[in-house]
Amino acid sequence: MLVGQIKKILSDIETNGVDDLIMTKVNLQALDKGYQESGVESPEWIIDGINSLTREITDRNRSQLIGDLKRAKARREAASTLDEKRKKLDSEIEALEKKLA
Numbered sequence: 001m002l003v004g005q006i007k008k009i010l011s012d013i014e015t016n017g018v019d020d021l022i023m024t025k026v027n028l029q030a031l032d033k034g035y036q037e038s039g040v041e042s043p044e045w046i047i048d049g050i051n052s053l054t055r056e057i058t059d060r061n062r063s064q065l066i067g068d069l070k071r072a073k074a075r076r077e078a079a080s081t082l083d084e085k086r087k088k089l090d091s092e093i094e095a096l097e098k099k100l101a
Contacts, residue, residue, distance in 0.1 A: 025053040069096040
C-alpha cells in the first residue's frame with residue numbers, strides 16, 4: 001500500500017470498510033516500525049492515523065456486538081417457552097456481554 005493510498009483512506013475513514021481500516025492500520029504500523037528501525041522519528045500523521053484507526057475499528061466492533069446482543073435478546077424473548085432454546089441464547093448473551101465489558 002502506497003503512502004498516498006494510506007492518506008486517502010485516513011482522510012475518509014467513515015466510508016471505508018473494516019477490512020480496509022485494518023489493512024491501513026497494519027501498513028501504518030509497519031511504516032512506523034520502519035522509521036524507528038532507521039532511527040528516524042515517525043511523522044505525527046502516522047501516529048495520529050494509527051490512533052484514529054484503532055478507535056474507529058474498536059467503535060465499529062462494539063456497535064456490531066451491541067447489535068448482536070440486541071438480536072440475541074430478542075430471539076430469547078421469542079423463545080421464552082422453549083427451555084432448551086432459552087438456555088442456548090442465555091449462553092450467547094453472556095458471551096456477548098463479556099466481550100462488551
